[in-house]
């Protein structure tokens with residue numbers, strides 16, 4: 799037995815991937831939102847690539863001048879600033895802090911690799 803979109807009620811969830819049974823208006827809205835998400839994800843990737851280009855230069859500068867890979871005081875200032883920015887942008891400050899720490903941990907790993915080379 800085939801099901802039209804009007805057969806489905808809220809208590810019958812759509813199977814993931816079963817796009818044919820989604821109401822066309824809902825599917826259009828979902829597609830429009832996903833296009834924005836894809837654009838934002840692309841921007842995030844490009845911005846991160848630019849950030850890593852800067853931090854690679856910092857890594858070489860630090861290695862050349864025998865400076866330590868990590869600067870906890872600078873990180874504390876960055877976290878305070880980013881948490882404030884997140885709050886005013888209505889983004890979870892805890893999430894913003896975790897994201898920054900995740901990125902910085904990767905940068906420090908790169909700095910250590912440069913210092914060893």
Ligand SMILES: O=C(O)C(=O)C[C@]1(C(=O)O)C=C[C@@H](O)C=C1
Pocket residue numbers: 853856857867868869870872873876901902905906909
């Ligand atoms: O500003 C520096 O000293 C950096 O090395 C860059 C950076 C960062 O990714 O923002 C990374 C490591 C430091 O602990 C602090 C900040």
